[in-house]
Amino acid sequence: MMNNTLYxxxxxxxxxxxxxxxxxxxEQGLKVALLDEQANLGGxxxxxxxxxxxxDESILGADYYQGRELITQVQxxxxxxxxxASVWQVTCPEKNDSTSLEINLSIKxxxxxxxxxxxxxxxxxxERPTPFPGWTLPGVMTCGAxxxxxxxxxxxxxxxxxxVGSGPLLLLIAAQLTRAGVSISGLLDTRPKxxxxxxxxxxxxxxxxxxxxxxxxxxxxxxxKAGIPIYKNVTDLAALANPSxxxxxxxxxxxxxxxEIHCSTLLTHQGVVPNVQLSRALxxxxxxxxxxxxxHPVKNEWGQSSHPDIFIAGDGxxxxxxxxxxxxxxxxxxxxxxxxxxxxxxxxxxxAQSPSKKxxxxxxxxxxxxxxxxxxxxxxxxxxxxxxxxxxxxxxxDIRHMVKQGxxxxxxxxxxxxxxxxxxxxxxxxxxxxxIIAEESQRPVDEVGYYxxxxxxxxxxxxxxxxLDK
Numbered sequence: 001m002m003n004n005t006l007y008x009x010x011x012x013x014x015x016x017x018x019x020x021x022x023x024x025x026x027e028q029g030l031k032v033a034l035l036d037e038q039a040n041l042g043g044x045x046x047x048x049x050x051x052x053x054x055x056d057e058s059i060l061g062a063d064y065y066q067g068r069e070l071i072t073q074v075q076x077x078x079x080x081x082x083x084x085a086s087v088w089q090v091t092c093p094e095k096n097d098s099t100s101l102e103i104n105l106s107i108k109x110x111x112x113x114x115x116x117x118x119x120x121x122x123x124x125x126x127e128r129p130t131p132f133p134g135w136t137l138p139g140v141m142t143c144g145a146x147x148x149x150x151x152x153x154x155x156x157x158x159x160x161x162x163x164v165g166s167g168p169l170l171l172l173i174a175a176q177l178t179r180a181g182v183s184i185s186g187l188l189d190t191r192p193k194x195x196x197x198x199x200x201x202x203x204x205x206x207x208x209x210x211x212x213x214x215x216x217x218x219x220x221x222x223x224x225k226a227g228i229p230i231y232k233n234v235t236d237l238a239a240l241a242n243p244s245x246x247x248x249x250x251x252x253x254x255x256x257x258x259x260e261i262h263c264s265t266l267l268t269h270q271g272v273v274p275n276v277q278l279s280r281a282l283x284x285x286x287x288x289x290x291x292x293x294x295x296h297p298v299k300n301e302w303g304q305s306s307h308p309d310i311f312i313a314g315d316g317x318x319x320x321x322x323x324x325x326x327x328x329x330x331x332x333x334x335x336x337x338x339x340x341x342x343x344x345x346x347x348x349x350x351x352a353q354s355p356s357k358k359x360x361x362x363x364x365x366x367x368x369x370x371x372x373x374x375x376x377x378x379x380x381x382x383x384x385x386x387x388x389x390x391x392x393x394x395x396x397x398d399i400r401h402m403v404k405q406g407x408x409x410x411x412x413x414x415x416x417x418x419x420x421x422x423x424x425x426x427x428x429x430x431x432x433x434x435x436i437i438a439e440e441s442q443r444p445v446d447e448v449g450y451y452x453x454x455x456x457x458x459x460x461x462x463x464x465x466x467x468l469d470k
Contacts, residue, residue: 015043017314391422
C-alpha cells in the first residue's frame with residue numbers, strides 16, 4: 001500500500017531523540033511522519049509511560065516519568081504518527097539526486113511505503129552482547145529485559161535472583177527491583193581492578209554534570225543500604241544448569257576465591273551500544289569508537305550522516321543517555337528545517353544554542369563513565385567453549401579456527417559457518433565476532449570491519465512484500 005503524502009521528514013523511532021526531533025520539526029512547519037515499532041510512544045526508556053503498570057512511581061524513579069512531557073508534546077503536535085510500524089528497508093537516491101527516499105515498512109502485517117525528503121534515524125541503543133558460559137540457559141536474561149517486565153506488566157523476575165555485569169543500569173535495576181520487594185542474592189561486579197584509577201583523569205570533566213554524578217552515588221548508597229551482597233572484580237563467570245537444563249546457580253571467582261550462588265534468575269548487563277542495523281543496511285560510513293568498544297555512524301555536529309539527506313540522533317549515533325538523546329534530536333531537526341529552507345541561518349543558530357549547551361553538559365561525563373564501566377576483556381573476546389552466535393550455535397573457538405583458515409573479516413565467517421545469518425541478523429554476535437577476529441589476527445577492530453547488513457532488516461512475509469505493488 002502506498003501513502004501518497006510526500007513528507008519533509010520521516011523519523012524512525014519514537015524514543016527521546018525521535019519524539020524531540022519530530023515535535024521540533026513540526027514546530028518549524030515541516031510535514032513530519034513519526035514511525036515506531038511499539039504500539040505507543042516512549043521508546044525503550046519511556047516504555048508504556050502512557051499507561052504505567054506500576055502504581056507506585058517511586059519504584060522506577062523520577063527519570064522514567066520525566067518522559068511524560070515529551071509524549072504530551074508529540075500528542076499535541078501537527079504530525080503523522082504511525083505506531084506498530086516496523087521499518088525493514090529504506091531506499092535512498094544518489095547523493096546528487098533530488099528524488100525522495102522510499103521507506104518500506106509493515107503495519108499490522110501489511111506492507112506499506114512512505115516517501116520523504118529527509119530521514120532521521122533515531123533507533124536508539126541495544127544492550128551489549130554478554131557471552132559467557134551458560135548465558136543462553138533459561139533463567140538468564142538481561143537487565144533491560146527485567147526493566148521491560150516492570151514497565152509493561154509490573155512483573156519481576158523469579159527469585160532467588162543474582163545480578164552480574166557492569167554499567168549504570170546495573171545499579172539502577174538493583175535499586176528498582178529492591179523497591180519492588182525483590183530479594184537480590186548478590187550483585188557481581190565484573191569490572192577488573194584499576195577501573196577507578198583509569199577513569200580518574202576524566203573526573204574533572206564529569207564534575208560539570210554534578211547532578212548525574214550525585215544520582216550514581218545515591219544509587220550505590222541505596223544498593224548498599226538494602227544489604228545486597230556485593231562481589232567485586234568478578235572473573236570466571238559461568239551459569240550452571242540443573243538436570244532439567246534450567247539455570248540452577250552461578251559460579252565465579254572473586255579475590256582469588258571460588259564462589260557459587262544458587263539462583264532461579266541471573267540478570268546480566270555490560271552497558272549499551274548503538275543500534276546500527278539500519279544505518280549499516282544503508283551503507284552509511286561508520287567508525288570504531290575505542291572508548292565505548294562499539295561502532296558509531298559517522299555524523300557531523302548536526303547529526304548529518306555520510307548521506308546528505310539522512311540524519312542520525314540519539315543513542316543510535318553514540319551513547320549519551322535519554323536527556324542527551326533528546327537534544328541531539330532537536331539539533332538535527334533544526335538543521336533539517338534549515339536545509340529545506342523552512343528557517344533562516346540566523347534562526348538556526350539562535351534556536352540551536354540551548355539544546356547544544358544542554359547536550360554538552362550531558363556528554364561531558366561520558367569519558368568518565370566509558371572508562372569506569374569499560375567491559376572486561378572476557379566479555380569482548382570470550383573463551384573457546386563459549387557460544388557466540390545463538391542462532392547458528394557457533395562457538396568462540398569456531399571463529400578462531402576460521403581465522404587460522406584464512407578468514408580476515410566477519411563476512412567471510414558467514415560462508416564458513418552461517419554465523420550472523422540467523423533471525424537476529426548479527427545483532428547478538430556481530431561485535432563479538434569482530435573482536436575475536438581482531439584479537440586472533442592481531443589487527444585493529446576497525447580494520448577487521450563488521451557484517452554487511454542487507455535489507456530487509458526485519459522478518460517480513462511474502463504478503464507484506466506483495467502489498468507494496470498493490
